[in-house]
Amino acid sequence: MAKTIDHWIDGAAFAGTSGNLVDVTDPATGEVTAQLALASPAEVDMAVGAATAAFGRWRDTSLTKRTQVMFAFRELLNDRKDELAAIITSEHGKVLSDALGEVSRGQEVVEFACGMPHLLKGAFTENASTGIDVHSVRQPLGPVAVISPFNFPAMVPMWFFPIAIAAGNTVVLKPSEKVPSAALWMAELWKEAGLPDGVFNVLNGDKVAVDGLLTHPDIASVSFVGSTPIARYVYETGTTHGKRVQALGGAKNHMLVLPDADLDLAADQAINAGFGSAGERCMAISAVVAVGDIADDLVTKIAERADKLRTGDGRRGCDMGPLVTAQSRDRVTGYIDAGESAGAKLVVDGRSVTPDADGSGFFVGPTLFDNVTVQMSIYTDEIFGPVLSVLRVDTYEEGVEIINSNPYGNGTAIFTNDGGAARRFGNEVQVGMIGINVPVPVPMAYFSFGGWKSSLFGDAHAHGTEGVKFFTHGKVVTSRWLDPSHGGINLGFPQNQ
Ligand code: NAD
Secondary structure: OOEEEOEEEOOEEEOOOOOOEEEEEEOOOOEEEEEEEOOOHHHHHHHHHHHHHHHHHHHOOOHHHHHHHHHHHHHHHHHOHHHHHHHHHHHHOOOHHHHHHHHHHHHHHHHHHOOHHHHOOOOEEEEEEOOEEEEEEEEEOOEEEEEOOOOOOOHHHHHHHHHHHHOOOEEEEEOOOOOOHHHHHHHHHHHHHOOOOOOEEEOOOOHHHHHHHHHOOOOOEEEEEOOHHHHHHHHHHHHHOOOEEEEEOOOOEEEEEOOOOOHHHHHHHHHHHHHHHHHOOOOOEEEEEEEHHHHHHHHHHHHHHHHHOOEEOHHHOOOEOOOOOHHHHHHHHHHHHHHHHHOOEEEEOHHHOOOEOOOOOOOOOOEEEEOOOOOOHHHHOOOOOOEEEEEEEOOHHHHHHHHHHOOEEOEEEEEOOOHHHHHHHHHHOOOOEEEEOOOOOOOOOOOOEOOEEOOEEOOOOEOHHHHHHHOEEEEEEEEEOOOHHHOOOOOOOOOOO
16 A cells, blocks of 8 residues: 655654545556545644744854854754755656656755854944934744645755744745645755754645635745746735735746857757656756747757657656656647647657656657747646747847747846847846756746746745845844933934934
8 A cells, every 4th residue: 555645743753644545656567556635724834833842942053053053953864865865866757867857956955054143244324313313123923834836846845944943934835736745845954954843844735724824823834836826826815815916927938049159059958848847847948949041940959859858767767757647648748639630730748758657657759849929828828747849030139029929038048148138128028037057047046036927926036135135024223222311201203313
């Protein structure tokens, strides 16, 4: 019988009692590896209760001690990241090197959060008014919720919780029910690093758990990452219940290739960004916009490379793994059918792939469409699979118009050797993260990650200084130490003297 995966509440595994179990599968084999107990409203209360009870003491723990725990967590993670990568591959399906890559990008946020004493430093002004000093501080919010998607079981939670914890908050993480084990592994690591019980909790669940967190009076903020409709819902519900919310949504990322670009480089990068993680990345390139008469050459070069990719079990050194579930696979093949019916030219067909894997995993091979138009569903919808669409335009302006008309604004890239064109693109494209000859421009931990338009609801991007601001309240203290010469009554509005 498959094992059951628990919650992690108040520093220990807690076997769920809801009786509401869902299967967790190994996408490369199709095998059910575990059953996950989805949280009931009472279990949401337990997890939030643990985070609430732990908050006062953790908030008042000195920065030095909090930072020591952060460094210990970083060291353990660095030493044992192979274990975490293997867990990610077994539930998500991405190839091991890719899983290791996501752990490393998450680790960078832990490293950034190790600098929290500096990041929390306020300002001090002496003698702002005669005998009056002013200083500012930033203080933690309280228990915060992090709700994450399936596609980055370690990195996306790590965009948030290292900063939240280092700043003195306590956390309830609700991972995706498709990939729960990475969060539990990280919870055990926190314990080993010396984090007090209750500061980091993992609540497994679905909409019931999400709604419980969004409406719970003790949850101060919600950091959500997932598809756009749910992100919008989370933002609206969370803010209605008085919470600070950052909700990162879906994407449709374009790669604009100008006629002067190095086409081999562009084709390599289209492959990496289109088919890495089987296209299940919010920063994946799904639309290549070819400008001018390079389109035929570019399509040929991408197709040659796509044909050579090895699809299969991520533990076997393959280039590309499976989709996360059978439903995801069927959704993606449905889009390929729709693209064909709509008249796009199917250059490489991933439906007929023979994967290097045992069992019956959820595979679709790399797929390439040419002559795609902006009306087709393979262009308008976020497919979230290994399907790359090539759109042909005559001019740079037409390409930018397509990108700026798209409702999403997460990432985009331009491929060119013309510095002026690249600079102009960076200036006028309405997207949050831009690559210049870089296809997946995920910002470093000390910058902030976030898209525009339907790719993000709320004001704060993830990590970097915006993350520190999100997880703290600002406070300004104006002080005067008694000096009899400044006494007296004055009902006027305070002014500088
Ligand atoms: P999803 O929206 O299905 O799920 C995200 C989270 O919401 C999960 O924890 C899930 O349990 C929960 N959820 C699902 N349905 C819900 C409902 N009806 N009510 C409340 N909560 C619900 O997303 P996913 O399929 O796990 O992840 C893929 C999506 O995430 C893609 O759209 C991708 O672009 C997006 N994503 C965006 C970013 C970004 O930075 N913008 C990063 C990674 C993933």
